[in-house]
Amino acid sequence: MLSERRLQVLRAIVQDYVGTEEPVGSKALTERHNLGVSPATVRNDMAALEDEGYIAQPHTSAGRIPTDKGYRLFVDKLAGVKPMTAPERRAIQNFLGGAVDLDDVVARTVRLLAQLTRQVAVVQYPSLTRSTVRHVELLSLAPARLMLVLITDTGRVEQRLVDCPAPFGESSLADLRARLNSRVAGRRFADVPGLVEDLPEAFEAEDRGTVSTVLSTLMETLVEENEERLVIGGTANLTRFGHDFPLTIRPVLEALEEQVVLLKLLGEAQDPGVTVRIGHENAHEGLNSTSVVSVGYGSGGEAVAKLGVVGPTRMDYPGTMGAVRAVARYVGQILAES
Numbered sequence: 081m082l083s084e085r086r087l088q089v090l091r092a093i094v095q096d097y098v099g100t101e102e103p104v105g106s107k108a109l110t111e112r113h114n115l116g117v118s119p120a121t122v123r124n125d126m127a128a129l130e131d132e133g134y135i136a137q138p139h140t141s142a143g144r145i146p147t148d149k150g151y152r153l154f155v156d157k158l159a160g161v162k163p164m165t166a167p168e169r170r171a172i173q174n175f176l177g178g179a180v181d182l183d184d185v186v187a188r189t190v191r192l193l194a195q196l197t198r199q200v201a202v203v204q205y206p207s208l209t210r211s212t213v214r215h216v217e218l219l220s221l222a223p224a225r226l227m228l229v230l231i232t233d234t235g236r237v238e239q240r241l242v243d244c245p246a247p248f249g250e251s252s253l254a255d256l257r258a259r260l261n262s263r264v265a266g267r268r269f270a271d272v273p274g275l276v277e278d279l280p281e282a283f284e285a286e287d288r289g290t291v292s293t294v295l296s297t298l299m300e301t302l303v304e305e306n307e308e309r310l311v312i313g314g315t316a317n318l319t320r321f322g323h324d325f326p327l328t329i330r331p332v333l334e335a336l337e338e339q340v341v342l343l344k345l346l347g348e349a350q351d352p353g354v355t356v357r358i359g360h361e362n363a364h365e366g367l368n369s370t371s372v373v374s375v376g377y378g379s380g381g382e383a384v385a386k387l388g389v390v391g392p393t394r395m396d397y398p399g400t401m402g403a404v405r406a407v408a409r410y411v412g413q414i415l416a417e418s
Contacts, residue, residue, distance in 0.1 A: 082132070082153075088115060089125045090134055091158040094146045098394055101323070103143030148359035148393060151371070155356050155397050162398035164406045168196075176410050182206070182235040186311050189387060189411055194314025196403040199391030202342055202374075205309040206234035206384040206415070208302060213264045213272065216298065218257045223247035228294060230301050234384055234415045242297045245289040252287050256294065269302045310342055317391075324369065324392035331366035336390065341367070346374045346386035354401050359393045369393060373400050377408035379416035387411070 082090070092113040096104045106122040109115065115122060126144055129135045134150035137143075146154065164172070175192050179185040186203050193201035217229040226242040259282060263275045276295055280288040315336060318329050325332060335341050341364050347355050357372045371393045376383025387408055389400060 082129075082134075085115070085117065086125045086129060087153075087158060088113075089122060090129055090146070090150055091154060093126075093129075093135055093144060094150065094154045094158070097145050098396055101394070103138055103145050105143035108143070145394075148361070151358045151393055151397070152361075155358065159398045159401070161354070161405060162396075162402040164402055169406065172196075172406060172410050176407075176414055179414065182237070185235070185411060185414055189407060190311045190313035193387065193389055193403065193407055194317060196407070197389045197391070197400050198314075198317050198320070199389040199395070199400065200312065200314045200317060200336060201387070201389050202346060203311050203387040204343070204346060204385040205311075206232065206236055206378070207308065208232065208236070208238075208269055210269075210378075210382075210384045211236065212266060212268050215265060216257070216260050218253055218260075218294065220248070220250065220253055226253070226294065228297050228301070230298065233379060238301050240297050240301055242294055244293055246286060248287065248290045252283065252290075256283070256291060260294075260298075272302060273299060308339070308343055310339055312336060312342070314389075321392045321394075324394050332370060332390075335364050335366035338364075345372045345390070346388055354405055355388075356397065356401065371395050371397075373397070373404050375404050375408045377411045377415075379412055384415075 089109065092109050092115065093104045096108065096112060106119045106126055109122050110119045126135065129150070130137065130144060133147055134153060135144040136147050138145055172192065176185065176188055179188050182205075186205060189203050190201045193203070211232040211234050213230065214233050215231045217231070219227040219229070221227055221241075224244040224247050226244060226248065228240045228242055230238040259279060260276065263279070264272050267275060276298070279295060280291040283291050315333065318332060321329075345357065345362060345364070345367070354373065354375045359371065360368050362368060362370060362372060367390070369392060370390050372388055372390050373395075374386050374388030376386055378384035388404055391400070
């Protein structure tokens with residue numbers, strides 16, 4: 081276990097290095113921080129921190145910089161989440177509050193996160209598998225053609241055309257719409273198949289084929305494989321951190337192009353708290369020089385998807401964690417009110 085003083089020295093090194101981009105020496109630490117000890121004592125503490133792998137010396141006669149292990153300890157023990165100021169909170173609310181639909185919410189969230197943190201922002205669309213049905217609408221387009229519209233509790237809207245095996249009258253359509261919604265509205269997607277499996281039996285024999293076709297289309301919509309959609313923005317922000325990446329930022333950019341990699345980075349949506357993955361904690365080799373800060377968002381206190389940012393390990397962790405958490409909270413409120 082590190083002593084309290086050495087923890088304070090580590091915190092000061094992280095703060096100075098993040099702020100100045102320069103390796104930190106003992107003289108600068110004692111001048112900038114009220115550590116209450118001599119430069120010689122600070123040098124001893126820095127030597128101990130280096131021996132234990134929390135800081136490193138990038139080159140001879142330079143100061144020290146934090147390692148992944150040092151940042152990890154800083155995040156776990158030393159960094160509080162920096163709260164957003166009242167003007168920042170109002171700006172977030174106003175910007176996101178102007179969204180007209182789910183696509184607009186996601187697009188605005190990506191833009192806002194990238195601007196607030198000056199990192200790469202990643203937002204996952206609410207997953208259908210973790211959603212509940214708000215309403216199912218059925219519209220007649222022709223005697224034997226319908227449109228099925230599925231609306232989720234997160235504001236996601238899915239539309240499908242249904243070609244019926246026989247003409248389907250307006251009264252039958254109204255009956256199916258009412259029966260369907262009475263069974264599935266407000267229910268989890270996973271529960272829907274069992275709730276509607278006997279529905280065709282409630283209709284006349286000539287309508288059962290169409291009812292079964294509508295239900296098949298609904299089931300297909302519930303299990304769409306392309307549901308794990310991501311939007312990414314602010315990639316150009318990485319160019320400001322060129323010297324933070326060994327040799328080139330190309331491996332980072334290549335990793336960011338792979339959706340599967342990003343989904344793994346964000347982690348499971350069921351974990352609603354702020355998650356920070358630092359450097360080599362990211363399994364993808366191209367992202368070993370980055371940190372990922374992510375959090376779940378959703379309506380009603382349950383996370384249905386994740387959002388977060390990717391940036392260099394030399395990151396303002398308290399500020400980034402605060403921004404990510406605040407934005408997620410507002411997106412959840414918007415989804416709950418939509």
